[in-house]
Amino acid sequence: MDRLPPLRLLTIFDAVHRLGSMQLAAAELNVTRPAVSQAIRALEDHVGAQLVDRSVKPAVATEAGERLARSTRSGLAQISDAIEEIRFAAGLAERQVTVCCTLGMATQWLMPRIAGFYSEHPGIMVNVQAPPSDLPHFAVGVDIALRYTAKPSEDGVTELLFPERVCPVGSPKVMAALMDDPANLRDATLIHVRVPQSYGWPGWSEYLASKALPRPKGPKQVYDNYIQAVQAALDGRGVMLGWRSITSALVMEGRLVPLPGGGHDFGTSYWATCAPDSHHKPAARIFMEWVSKAAQPMREEAA
Incomplete structure (x- = not known):
């Protein structure tokens, strides 16, 4: 990596080559023309070759300069794309929530209600995972677990959804x-x-x-x-x-x-637990509030 020149020099060189003028490059980068000229000379010293032919007006890139310009343009574009992808992913992470529950709970209870969540919160995406083991747990990336147990879990912030029957x-x-x-x-x-x-x-x-x-x-x-x-x-x-x-x-x-009179309560319930690392996420808090509200009729029915 020591063979690479400072990114600032490459950025200035790219602007000069793209605009065809040190004066225009200086204006775009909001620096003085002498600063641009010094940057080009510093870059030439670093690569050990003349990059700009100053014997003509306006100055043009040499063969070595053209080669470096093509590589610089491609490299800067890749860096820019990567930064945009990272920014998008970082922003998306704050606008999505991953929920883990059993396959039956996901298919028959959660998914039929999820349209109501999207109508209230169109900017948040909900990812639903149903583990093959049918035992919801906090794997990497899981924000909320909906679980069937006899007592609330202690591995996060837990709220009662409804007593199961x-x-x-x-x-x-x-x-x-x-x-x-x-x-x-x-x-x-x-x-x-x-x-x-x-x-x-x-x-x-x-x-x-x-x-x-x-x-x-x-x-x-x-x-x-x-x-x-x-x-x-x-x-x-x-x-x-x-x-x-x-x-x-x-x-x-x-x-x-x-079956008439066939209902039975085994003392179990469904609970929603928010992972400790996710409790600060606005999307996770919003989903916890929504899922509790969605389960309220079943809580009232069991009361």
Whole structure:
């Protein structure tokens, strides 16, 4: 890098070559003409070759000067572009927020409401991540995590979104046969989701035990995530455990029907946690306020 001349000299040389005049270059750069001339001579001393032919009026670039001018123009343009990209990225970082949540929460609860956020805050972009493990955590770049837990997390600023609650749901046709007696679940096709116990989501075994209902004898269908399970329930392939965060909108639309008296509270809730490093970001604070407001009807319903 010691072989490179000072950037100031290259900038002055570029202006002289581009404008074809030391006087015009001096005016553009807001310096005196002698200062421009001295800069050109200093650059020539640095490269060890004459860059400007002063024997003609106006002075013109030598062959060496033309070569350096082409490289200087290209290099300065790349530097300028890089600076603009950095400025844009820095500004964009302040106008975006990255949210991490489960796939079911993202698909069924958050994304249907996100249009409301954009209508209120069109200048902020929301990036939604759903980790393959379905365990939202603060990876690099994540500002806010929406989590299903029994108690608030302590790794950031946490606010309650809504108490979670589960109830068996199915298509109207499937649920018609279960309306008279919840014990009919014993013979129904139950839709299961593969969720490791450590994730904290109770399954059919826990639900039936909590309601003192008999163990199921009917067939079962097993899916890898709640998105697949919801689609199976909508298609009339069985009964699934419907969490409010996943099936509440479909129940309101009448596309899924809850089991009367089948609701159960396992003492869990959904929480929004803002990472400590992101709490100062205006976009993150705005999203925290908005998501709490969006969840307010569900909080009031549970009260």
